[in-house]
Amino acid sequence: MKIAFSTTGDSLDSPLDNRFGRAARFLVYDTDSSAFEILDNSQNLNAAQGAGIQTAQAVANAGVESVITGHVGPKAFMVLQQAGIKIYHSEAPTVSQALELFNAGSLQEAKSSDVRGHWQ
Amino acid sequence: MNIAIASGKGGTGKTTVAVALAQTAAGPVQLLDCDVEEPNAHIFVKPEACITHAVNVLIPVVDESICDANGKCSEICQFNAIVSLKTKAMVFPELCHSCGGCLRACPTGAITEEEQQTGIIETGSRDGLEFVMGRLDVGQAMSPPVIRAVKKHTKQDALTLIDCPPGTSCPVIAAVRDCDFVVLVTEPTPFGLHDLILAVETMRELGLPFGVVINRSDAGDRRVEDYCRDEKIHLLAMIPENRKVAEAYSRGESITTAVPELVPLFRSLLEKVFELVGEVRT
Amino acid sequence: MTELVIISGKGGTGKTSILASFAALAGNAVFADCDVDAADLHLILNPTIQSRNVFSSGHEAVIRQVDCTQCGECYDVCRFDAVIKSESHSGELKFTVDPFSCEGCGVCVWFCPVKAIDFPECVCGEWYVSDTRFGPMVHARLGIAAENSGKLVSLVRREAKKIADEGGRDLVLVDGPPGIGCPVIASITGSDAAIVVTEPTLSGRHDLERVMELTRHFQIPVYVCINKWDINPEMTESVESDAVEAGAVLLGRIPYDREVTNAQIRGVSVVEHGKGPASESIRGVWEKWLTM
Incomplete structure (x- = not known):
């Protein structure tokens, strides 16, 4: 299974980015092979509008089943939900710590968007 | 002939001037309220026999x-x-x-389109003045489609006065486009002057002829007048501050009924505009 | 940190004059002028620009005449009447894009069979980070007749918040634009509270109703203060009771006072100017807000 983490860096020790739509990149971790790849999101970081929507589309098309991030806006949430992707909030400082929490089953699945939309 | 009444800064008396001009003009006149985010002209015109229609935009639907x-x-x-x-x-x-x-x-x-409401248009009339107003639905972001829909009611054989939204961005452009003349209403304050300069730059960029009306002309300083003189901008009228005007405005009474001594001022303002439009045309 | 936005619905109700006074009273705040269309706050706060940045947003179609085959496809697909067809004396067709009508949708670019349409990014304005005598300020200037003021508003707010976060400042004061459309929505979404400055006129009441519908739509707690209340005391009463009924908290009344204009002419805030009754009332409104 592939899991996407929003991050500002490019390794497992990198900080978890608490923004979803305007995260700089995503670390896509494959639980079967323990390998990961980096998904650049810089074009959406500066999107005029709908950054969360585009980011969600990119994440969905990368074939992930779960997203671990800080906050997800309402539109991005809808897209992820429609794509059948599970969303977990984590305030862990790094990607690897968030992954540990996830593996231990201590992250709760988000059932609704937790921030109000920025509209743009 | 289409005359837009605009201003960079809000609250300078744009609607007051637009309604007063509409009520003092002779012949067939229509007033279009294109300030669709906060339309107010109807408060002063009090149109009758109003008909409401929806303004729709096309939104894709995926099969x-x-x-x-x-x-x-x-x-x-x-x-x-x-x-x-x-x-x-x-x-x-x-x-x-x-x-x-x-x-x-x-x-x-797989994609077709369906209509979705974004605002409404109301048409009515009062004492021979034809009135059209657009109103953007609350929560909708884009006003230009509603403004364009209001402007479709422009009649070729009438004098059309257009009450514009404040500012200098897309809604204002949509409102003043294709007008023969723009009346910029300002006030003699630093904010008024600053926003007037932006409005003047906008009109020049669009290549539209314009003139300036200074409202509450004795309530500030002379910098707006000096600016107009230096820039060779037509000063069309100065409307002195008058408590009766402010009170009438607050009650929703039009200035021409409440303060009839101002009627000649608006008549001559309109004549000046006609003269200037004539000059541009010839 | 609290983000407080001052809006008005109707323009010219005294929003910026009041915000400039709040800036003088606040102490540890950052200021964001989000009325990017007609920004006036700098006339009072007199900022010293520390950094100047280009704001570019969206794209604009430009037809390369040398490559154009005059097929007219762009003219047919444009829904914004932005492609202009002209005919020279010799009967030759020419297609150009009117930049003021171009929506930046790129449909003509996509469908041009010979790829003769460029789609460069638009420079729509500038934004600045500045110092003022009361604290940092983020402001902007939208280019003449430019679009996308909503995005510029979002950017100004984002930068102001960043400065507040980094500098340990507990308040961001946002000067919002008039109206209820895109720049206003961009100014209020996600902010902690909105103060609506209105006036006791039928227009003011009408616009207050609409702007409060908007704050309700986006679930922003709303506070109301009436400026120039003595122009029509009865109307003030009825505007206030309507506002309370619609869920607003009242912060007070400010009288009509020519000293407000005099302060503006001097380039200082009303409370710094210190003359006339409005100065005291604005101070009262601010103190009331602080108790909220």
């Missing part, structure tokens, strides 16, 4: 049974209003600019 998730719709959309997932496409109407790009780009024909 999931046909969609093969090829992603073209999302690729062409500059506004991120449509996304393509593995099995389907999703539309975000509030971001859509109704350009029709996704519909044309979709190779499978």
